[in-house]
Amino acid sequence: xxxxxxxxxxxxxxxxxxxxxxxxxxxxxxxxxxxxxxxxxxxxxxxxxxxxxxxxxxxxxxxxxxxxxxxxxxxxxxxxxxxxxxxxxxxxxxxxxxxxxxxxxxxxxxxxxxxxxxxxxxxxxxxxxxxxxxxxxxxxxxxxxxxxxxxxxxxxxxxxxxxxxxxxxxxxxxxxxxxxxxxxxxxxxxxxxxxxxxxxxxxxxxxxxxxxxxxxxxxxxxxxxxxxxxxxxxxxxxxxxxxx
Numbered sequence: 001x002x003x004x005x006x007x008x009x010x011x012x013x014x015x016x017x018x019x020x021x022x023x024x025x026x027x028x029x030x031x032x033x034x035x036x037x038x039x040x041x042x043x044x045x046x047x048x049x050x051x052x053x054x055x056x057x058x059x060x061x062x063x064x065x066x067x068x069x070x071x072x073x074x075x076x077x078x079x080x081x082x083x084x085x086x087x088x089x090x091x092x093x094x095x096x097x098x099x100x101x102x103x104x105x106x107x108x109x110x111x112x113x114x115x116x117x118x119x120x121x122x123x124x125x126x127x128x129x130x131x132x133x134x135x136x137x138x139x140x141x142x143x144x145x146x147x148x149x150x151x152x153x154x155x156x157x158x159x160x161x162x163x164x165x166x167x168x169x170x171x172x173x174x175x176x177x178x179x180x181x182x183x184x185x186x187x188x189x190x191x192x193x194x195x196x197x198x199x200x201x202x203x204x205x206x207x208x209x210x211x212x213x214x215x216x217x218x219x220x221x222x223x224x225x226x227x228x229x230x231x232x233x234x235x236x237x238x239x240x241x242x243x244x
Contacts, residue, residue, distance in 0.1 A: 079094050
């Protein structure tokens with residue numbers, strides 16, 4: 001019997017996902033990478049991992065900066081697209097973040113744009129931090145970019161319908177317990193598809209406590225991509241943490 005796919009195994013691998021989020025700001029992503037590299041100052045021969053790399057926009061830019069970069073993502077279509085970049089210091093693999101990511105293989109691991117919290121249980125989600133810790137070299141740095149729960153909860157959640165390239169999208173958001181669920185209806189001609197993004201929300205202190213329990217030391221916590229100080233009103237929660 002074929003096992004039913006989880007939402008993230010199917011949705012991220014559709015063309016509708018990439019169409020819906022086609023306007024992600026690459027310039028903002030590059031500014032963020034520049035600023036975080038100014039803060040951390042990796043050696044030029046550093047080995048870096050972009051975990052849940054999507055189509056590789058962050059990984060590609062890191063490689064352009066001269067680092068050796070690996071990108072892991074669960075979506076075959078994402079990896080296929082990312083591999084079209086021919087940079088010599090860049091490689092991509094299909095990989096589940098809950099699995100072994102390597103043993104002391106990387107000087108830095110980036111987990112960006114809420115590439116976390118997709119799984120059913122807290123234990124599954126937090127197991128990712130153990131995988132990251134094992135994959136980092138001693139003294140290695142995790143750069144973790146996640147939604148900010150207080151900020152997300154106060155956002156308006158009205159249903160929206162709009163068209164992109166002749167395809168109609170309807171999105172609606174709801175909160176169930178600690179999960180934020182974004183329902184997405186796609187009308188493509190006579191065909192109608194239903195998807196749902198589900199992310200578990202964790203507060204800053206809870207995440208910092210889990211990271212410390214794993215063995216990390218918290219370095220800094222920021223609230224946006226320009227690295228302003230974190231507060232509950234911040235649009236993002238960005239944590240840098242160091243392996244002992």
